[in-house]
Structure formats: C-alpha cells, structure tokens
Amino acid sequence: MVTGMTNGRTIDIAPSILSADFSRLGEEIEAVRRGGATILHVDVMDGHFVPNLTIGLPIVKSIARTTELPIDAHLMISEPGRYAQQFVEAGASMVSIHVEADVHLHRTLALIKSAGAQAGVVLNPATPLETLEEALPFADYVLLMSVNPGFGGQKFITTAIDKLRRLRRMIEERQLNTRIEIDGGIDLENIASVVAAGAEIIVAGSAVFGAADPEAAVRRLLEATVQWV
Ligand code: DX5
Ligand code: ZN
Numbered sequence: 001m002v003t004g005m006t007n008g009r010t011i012d013i014a015p016s017i018l019s020a021d022f023s024r025l026g027e028e029i030e031a032v033r034r035g036g037a038t039i040l041h042v043d044v045m046d047g048h049f050v051p052n053l054t055i056g057l058p059i060v061k062s063i064a065r066t067t068e069l070p071i072d073a074h075l076m077i078s079e080p081g082r083y084a085q086q087f088v089e090a091g092a093s094m095v096s097i098h099v100e101a102d103v104h105l106h107r108t109l110a111l112i113k114s115a116g117a118q119a120g121v122v123l124n125p126a127t128p129l130e131t132l133e134e135a136l137p138f139a140d141y142v143l144l145m146s147v148n149p150g151f152g153g154q155k156f157i158t159t160a161i162d163k164l165r166r167l168r169r170m171i172e173e174r175q176l177n178t179r180i181e182i183d184g185g186i187d188l189e190n191i192a193s194v195v196a197a198g199a200e201i202i203v204a205g206s207a208v209f210g211a212a213d214p215e216a217a218v219r220r221l222l223e224a225t226v227q228w229v
Pocket of ligand 2: 041042043074
C-alpha cells in the first residue's frame, strides 16, 4: 500500500467528485477510497461567483452518511459566510472560501472553526498572495487554484508552481502550520512538481474520474508523489 508521506509531509489525494458519475456516486467514492484517497473534494458552485451550477447541501449530507472520508467543501459561491456553517452541519470536515467572494474573511473563517471544521482560504490564479497577509494566521489551509474555478478538465496554469513555492516560504517565515492545497488540472505529469513546490493536499477531478479505473488512477497519482520527490 502506498502511503502519502514525503519529506515528512503528509500528502493527501483529494478526488473531486465534480467529474464522477453521479448516478453511481457511492461506488465511485468507494473506489477512490480503495485507491488511497484520504479526502473527498466537493465543488459547490452557485452560477454567480462562477459561471456554473453544481451541488449543494443535500449531496454533502448524503455523502457524509455513506463514507468515512473527510469531506472538503470548496465553496465557489458569493457571500460564503451565509452558508459556511450549514456545510459543516451537513458533514463537511473542511470548508474553504474564496478571498474574492468574502469581504469578511476573518469572520467566516472563525465561524467555520467554531462549527467544528477546518477553515480554508482559496485564491484564484490571478489573485496575489498578498491578499492572504492578514488572514493567514486564521486559516488551517490555503487552496491555490491552478485553473480558473468553474469547470473540471481545464489545463493547469504553470505559474501556480512558483506561487506554491512563494506560499510555502510565506508560511515557513511566519512559523505557521498552514497546509497547502492545489486544485485544477493536476495529473500524472505535473503532480510531482506541485508536491515538490509545497502542495500537500492534491485535488484531482478528471485525472481520477475521467480514467477508466478511478481506483488505479488514485494509486498511480500517489505513487508519482513518492517516486519523484
Ligand atoms: C474547478 C474545481 C476543481 C475541479 C478540478 O472549479 O474547483 O476542483 O473539479 O478538476 P480537474 O482536476 O479536472 O481540473
Ligand atoms: Zn475545487
């Protein structure tokens, strides 16, 4: 069994169910768990903050009843503070909000934590790391988008590698334990470089559920992280 440990850091593969077959969601989740996935990434879109609509609270509730995997709710919605707590109550163990969508970041992060989940801050590809400056100490993890949010199956934006390195440095300089998550266009080709640059939680949608065998796809992604770093 391949475990996601590298250089003392724990690597989590977090398949994004956005690319799963929703008519067989339970089986798909069980397959990626067998492959070694340790987190389940759930993309929530409101058709306003991003130009797409996906899933919401009822699905999170059903998933939470059927799997032991921690649910990572990525809220791509405007004013996430209005809904963040409900996602924790629905069963999410991690809830992340976009800096571009919330003018009360500190309040929402505190709300998520007091509801009992880990709180994450998300940055779009063109949003500078400087916007994290004040919020960083209040976040359990930072999610860097390596595509523009809204759709699965997009191409990895390569400048994310340098952004990951700079974020890693920023966290180390402040002696924080903040974890780094990366999301968008991750595949077998680039997973080793994002891990080497500092990412610990690796989201993969189409590279997992677009593959003929999602279980094997997760296993291969995990192997690629330990093999090359
Ligand atoms: C994009 C979502 C991603 C997406 C990733 O808005 O936040 O989580 O599902 O899918 P891939 O891995 O196909 O880019
Ligand atoms: Zn996502």
